[in-house]
Amino acid sequence: VIRSLRARHRAIFVLLAVLVPAGYAAALLDRRAPPPASVWPGEGLPGASEGARRTVMWSQVELLTEIARGDDGALRVRALSWSEPAPPGLALYWSAVDPAGDLPDGARFVGALGPAAREFTLRDVAGGGWLVLYSLGHGETLGALALAEEG
Amino acid sequence: VAHGYVTVGWNRQKRLYDLWAVGGVLAYLATFTLVSLRADARAAADTAVLRALGTCAFALLHVVLSIGPLARLDARFLPLLYNRRHLGVLTFLVALAHGTFVVLQYHALGVVNPLLHVLAGESPMGGVAGLPFQVLGVGALAILFLMAATSHDFWLANLGPATWKRLHMAVYLAWALAVLHVAAGYLQSETDALPAALAGLGVAWILVLHLAAGWRERALDRDLAARGNLKVGAGSGGFVDVCSVDEIEEGRARVATLAGERVAIFRHGGAISAVSNVCRHQNGPLGEGRVIDGCITCPWHGYQYRPEDGRSPPPFTEKVETYRVKLAGRRVLVDPHALAPGTRVEPARFEERSP
Numbered sequence A: 001v002i003r004s005l006r007a008r009h010r011a012i013f014v015l016l017a018v019l020v021p022a023g024y025a026a027a028l029l030d031r032r033a034p035p036p037a038s039v040w041p042g043e044g045l046p047g048a049s050e051g052a053r054r055t056v057m058w059s060q061v062e063l064l065t066e067i068a069r070g071d072d073g074a075l076r077v078r079a080l081s082w083s084e085p086a087p088p089g090l091a092l093y094w095s096a097v098d099p100a101g102d103l104p105d106g107a108r109f110v111g112a113l114g115p116a117a118r119e120f121t122l123r124d125v126a127g128g129g130w131l132v133l134y135s136l137g138h139g140e141t142l143g144a145l146a147l148a149e150e151g
Numbered sequence B: 001v002a003h004g005y006v007t008v009g010w011n012r013q014k015r016l017y018d019l020w021a022v023g024g025v026l027a028y029l030a031t032f033t034l035v036s037l038r039a040d041a042r043a044a045a046d047t048a049v050l051r052a053l054g055t056c057a058f059a060l061l062h063v064v065l066s067i068g069p070l071a072r073l074d075a076r077f078l079p080l081l082y083n084r085r086h087l088g089v090l091t092f093l094v095a096l097a098h099g100t101f102v103v104l105q106y107h108a109l110g111v112v113n114p115l116l117h118v119l120a121g122e123s124p125m126g127g128v129a130g131l132p133f134q135v136l137g138v139g140a141l142a143i144l145f146l147m148a149a150t151s152h153d154f155w156l157a158n159l160g161p162a163t164w165k166r167l168h169m170a171v172y173l174a175w176a177l178a179v180l181h182v183a184a185g186y187l188q189s190e191t192d193a194l195p196a197a198l199a200g201l202g203v204a205w206i207l208v209l210h211l212a213a214g215w216r217e218r219a220l221d222r223d224l225a226a227r228g229n230l231k232v233g234a235g236s237g238g239f240v241d242v243c244s245v246d247e248i249e250e251g252r253a254r255v256a257t258l259a260g261e262r263v264a265i266f267r268h269g270g271a272i273s274a275v276s277n278v279c280r281h282q283n284g285p286l287g288e289g290r291v292i293d294g295c296i297t298c299p300w301h302g303y304q305y306r307p308e309d310g311r312s313p314p315p316f317t318e319k320v321e322t323y324r325v326k327l328a329g330r331r332v333l334v335d336p337h338a339l340a341p342g343t344r345v346e347p348a349r350f351e352e353r354s355p
Helices: A002-029 B012-039 B045-073 B075-081 B084-107 B114-120 B133-149 B153-159 B161-168 B170-184 B193-230
Strands: A052-057 A062-069 A075-082 A090-095 A108-112 A119-122 A130-135 A140-146 B240-244 B253-258 B261-267 B271-276 B290-292 B295-297 B325-328 B331-334
Touching: A002 B161, A002 B170, A002 B193, A002 B261, A062 A130, A108 A119, B012 B045, B012 B084, B045 B075, B045 B084, B045 B170, B045 B193, B084 B114, B084 B133, B114 B133, B133 B170, B153 B161, B161 B170, B170 B193, B193 B253, B240 B253, B253 B331, B261 B331, B271 B325
Parallel strands: none
Antiparallel strands: A052 A062, A062 A075, A075 A119, A090 A108, A090 A130, A130 A140, B240 B331, B253 B261, B261 B271, B290 B295, B325 B331
């Protein structure tokens, strides 16, 4: 009995020695480059008072944002509050094209919304574009905000 | 030795073992969380704890899976084997805490039932990385639960050691699922090379260790079988010439493979007795144990058997197969046919040589 268990153990590990490294390597090789992270402002929003402050109604989340263009040309976004319960994994993206429906290819990851993550800086977005609210948990776009007015 | 049903047969060693294990886990969780928060100012505390629990469960699973082959390769690791099941249960509990945190943080705030949402296995990744890593994690957790739930001696006694061992081999599947869960999940968004390298090293470590131990056991089986088969002497009545009395250390055993199974031949106080090498408790190697207080004592958990009849001393009821033994001069001859567990066999006696 013990001998057959030992033989089974050997057979299992011969099989695992092929399958597990193959699966592990395939998963790592298929990794995609992470989206560029936003620059995290250490302090508040310089010049924020000069920017537009508006309440934005997303499709499912009432997100109150404060948006301002700084002297350096960077767009600063502060998420003041959003309604709860919200879909899981709220994340902000910036898109150069109108994100009608799915998250567009090339959308740039700005940051994930959370208790300690509310302020973001977007550089090189002088042309406006759209700020996109996306649920990583549900994999769906919740809404978009045109930034042209702040440009 | 088991007697009746007790939740846990605590003793000082088990308490110390568990104290170290739980203390080690708490120290790891605290260190990982604090280092994560200090290293990345944007990191949220709940995410750091979630990752600490996940990496802790993954590392613990590797430790648990290392103990068995390490003990086979080097007897110095035997003390770790003593309470390995508690370490396995601890692994499940840490993995369960990780899973609970994940459900609360990523799946509980939507309109879909959180558990259904986990099983839906949605992933923003494509290709191989689009594996439903949440489902892989749930599968590994379910197997770890099965292992933990059946880890008690109650199940060992009711299922029997062989069936129990077969069932608990599912932990290897849990390990494979956990590796793929990490590779298709956490490592997809991790840009630092260190976590991927550490996980890869862990995979290589487990595979090499188990393959090395497996091959060593196979070589040992073949060697023991070859030695035994070659020594079936003519006119010996089917008895196998195993070794000389002088080749067995007092209170210890010589192991031989007879009729496909390992037999432990013990020398004890001027007598030779042979019993199955397989302990009734968890299939531990009796032949690697010693005779203590007149009883063969398993090196894994201390289960004891009398050499002459393979029975545990009263009030305990475990018993192992015995083998007929005789001497030709100082050569030890063993009948390769096992007798029913607990069958009394008169030990073969010999004259001790004066030193």
